[in-house]
Amino acid sequence: MSRRSVLLFICLVLASIIIQVSLLPVFIRPPFKPDLLLVIMVFIALRESFEVGAPLAWLLGMFDDVCGGLYLGLNAFTFLISFLVIKSVSDRLYADSAILFVLTVAGVTLAGFTLNLLLILMFTASPGIIYSMLSDIFPRLLVNAFIASIVAAFPGFDCQLESQ
Amino acid sequence: MDFLKKYLYPLLTGIGILVALLVFSLNVPLNREANVIERSVLGVLSPLLRPVSRISGFVEDIWDGYIQLVDTNRENMRLREDIRGLNLRMLEANEAFLSNRRLELLLEMKKSVREPTVAATVIGEDITSWFRTLVINRGSSSGIREGMAVISSDGVVGQTVKVSSSTARVLLLTDHASGISATIQRSRARGVVKGKGEMLCTLEFATREEDVKVGDVIITSGIGGVFLKGLPIGEVTMVKRGEYGIFQTVSIRPAVNLSHLEEVLVVQRGGYE
Numbered sequence: 001m002s003r004r005s006v007l008l009f010i011c012l013v014l015a016s017i018i019i020q021v022s023l024l025p026v027f028i029r030p031p032f033k034p035d036l037l038l039v040i041m042v043f044i045a046l047r048e049s050f051e052v053g054a055p056l057a058w059l060l061g062m063f064d065d066v067c068g069g070l071y072l073g074l075n076a077f078t079f080l081i082s083f084l085v086i087k088s089v090s091d092r093l094y095a096d097s098a099i100l101f102v103l104t105v106a107g108v109t110l111a112g113f114t115l116n117l118l119l120i121l122m123f124t125a126s127p128g129i130i131y132s133m134l135s136d137i138f139p140r141l142l143v144n145a146f147i148a149s150i151v152a153a154f155p156g157f158d159c160q161l162e163s164q
Numbered sequence: 165m166d167f168l169k170k171y172l173y174p175l176l177t178g179i180g181i182l183v184a185l186l187v188f189s190l191n192v193p194l195n196r197e198a199n200v201i202e203r204s205v206l207g208v209l210s211p212l213l214r215p216v217s218r219i220s221g222f223v224e225d226i227w228d229g230y231i232q233l234v235d236t237n238r239e240n241m242r243l244r245e246d247i248r249g250l251n252l253r254m255l256e257a258n259e260a261f262l263s264n265r266r267l268e269l270l271l272e273m274k275k276s277v278r279e280p281t282v283a284a285t286v287i288g289e290d291i292t293s294w295f296r297t298l299v300i301n302r303g304s305s306s307g308i309r310e311g312m313a314v315i316s317s318d319g320v321v322g323q324t325v326k327v328s329s330s331t332a333r334v335l336l337l338t339d340h341a342s343g344i345s346a347t348i349q350r351s352r353a354r355g356v357v358k359g360k361g362e363m364l365c366t367l368e369f370a371t372r373e374e375d376v377k378v379g380d381v382i383i384t385s386g387i388g389g390v391f392l393k394g395l396p397i398g399e400v401t402m403v404k405r406g407e408y409g410i411f412q413t414v415s416i417r418p419a420v421n422l423s424h425l426e427e428v429l430v431v432q433r434g435g436y437e
Contacts, residue, residue: 021288021299030293030362037291067299068291070325070341075292116294126340129294132361136293 001052009056012040013063021067031139034147037064038112041079042105043151045086046095057083071124078115082108098152105148109141263426269317270427277315277392281429282306287331296339296359298322300428303330311390313431319396319419320344320384321428332430336422337397338363345387346397351375354385355414357397363422365398367414376403376414389434 001009016036024033037060044053044060061079065072086104093100117133120126151157168175191199198206274281284306288299302308304327314321314334322336335342342359346367353374355367370376380400386393402415 017291020291025289030290033293035292064291067288068297069295070297070335070339124341128358128360129340132340133294135362140293 001048013037013060016040017063017067031136032143033140034143035064035109035112035140036147037061038079038108038144039105039147039151041083042086042101042108042148045083046090046093046101046104050087053087054080054083071120074116074119075112077119078112081115082111085111096158098149098157101152101157102145102148106141106145109144110137113137113140266317266427270429273315273317274429277429277431279392279431279433281315281431282308284308284332284428284430286425286428296336296342296361296422297325298334298336298425298428300332300334300430301330302430303328303332305329306430307432308332308430311434313391313395313433314428315395315431316420316425316428318421319398320391321420321422321425323390324430334428337418338365338422344391344397345385346382347385348374348376348400349381349383350377351380357382357416360415363418365416365418367400367416368411370412370414371410372405372412374412376400376412378403382416392431392433 020033020036041057041060044056048056058076058080061076062073064075064079069075086108113133117130120129270283274283282302284300284302286298287301290297298321300314308324308327310324310327312324314323320337322334322339322342324332325335326333336359337344337357338359338361340359340361342357344357345354346357347354348367348370351374353370353376355370355374357365358368360366367376367382378400382397382400384391384393384395384397396419398416398418400414401417402413404413406413
């Protein structure tokens with residue numbers, strides 16, 4: 001990654017966290033809050049190299065955990081697993097496709113939900129959370145896909161981030 | 165003749181002044197009535213005055229309506245700015261008034277709590293929608309530690325978790341991981357208030373024999389050491405006793421409106437290092 005890309009990435013992550021923690025809760029109800037860090041992670045998984053992307057995906061998950069919930073490492077684990085799965089197939093796909101990006105974000109939202117649920121049920125003592133998660137998953141899936149479609153509509157979306 | 169020739173003009177002037185004075189003095193008592201001269205002059209002038217008055221009115225309209233519009237436009241802009249400024253000041257005043265009322269209530273609550281407290285402002289919410297936490301603008305530098313009770317003017321909000329030097333996260337009483345030892349104010353029945361997610365709680369471990377009714381107020385029992393005894397938690401909204409089982413199902417609506425929380429008090433008691 002170039003210095004400019006690193007700076008852009010840091011600004012993007014910071015802006016996403018601030019928007020999600022302080023701005024969006026004022027205007028929209030929790031189930032309709034998008035997971036912007038997940039969208040960034042999917043973008044990285046489709047575009048970046050394995051060496052750079054894997055630690056970044058884990059870091060993004062850690063940011064998600066620091067700013068939400070009680071269990072540090074929960075989303076970090078989920079993001080890393082999701083990254084590895086996407087990376088393992090992304091070389092065989094046309095990664096610049098907007099539709100693929102939207103579908104991948106939707107898929108990762110579902111996969112992340114399942115993994116999180118499994119981890120919470122296995123390692124924590126809050127079984128009741130399954131009802132909250134189940135009631136939230138459908139709006140969350142739609143909102144994340146919507147945000148992904150907005151990102152895909154940005155000019156320059158189909159440009160490569162780095163020369164391979 | 166020479167005399168007349170010499171003093172004709174001064175003489176005529178004096179006569180004229182005298183006549184003018186006479187006319188004036190004769191008309192002083194008749195000051196409210198029009199005499200022949202006045203009637204005749206007005207009669208002659210009136211047909212001329214009407215069209216001239218119309219023309220001057222037309223010119224005045226043009227002047228006021230068009231030529232002076234340059235100033236009107238400028239004034240209009242200034243007035244709009246003034247209105248905008250006044251609206252803003254009105255909003256600020258309203259906001260200050262509401263904030264003042266909230267803080268007054270919080271201060272009353274602070275006075276009723278016998279332990280030291282620190283006021284904090286809510287600056288953020290949980291990044292995910294599955295957990296129910298808030299971020300407040302006070303941390304360990306203000307003496308806050310994990311496991312301290314957080315209250316507002318209406319009652320219990322939750323307890324602090326994950327404290328940094330300048331911020332702290334508050335685990336709301338509606339989170340699935342939250343549990344608060346509680347008592348029903350009327351019947352003194354005991355149980356544990358557990359979070360149910362979306363702005364709801366349940367009273368767990370309340371046996372079937374306990375007297376619980378819809379509308380009962382739930383307060384903290386003081387057991388556990390985090391919350392002081394007697395703080396309002398919420399109100400019973402539903403009681404369900406099945407045919408079998410040891411416990412009854414009791415739903416609770418929190419006393420605090422957690423979605424519109426702005427200021428809270430952290431009770432500086434207990435907590436863990």
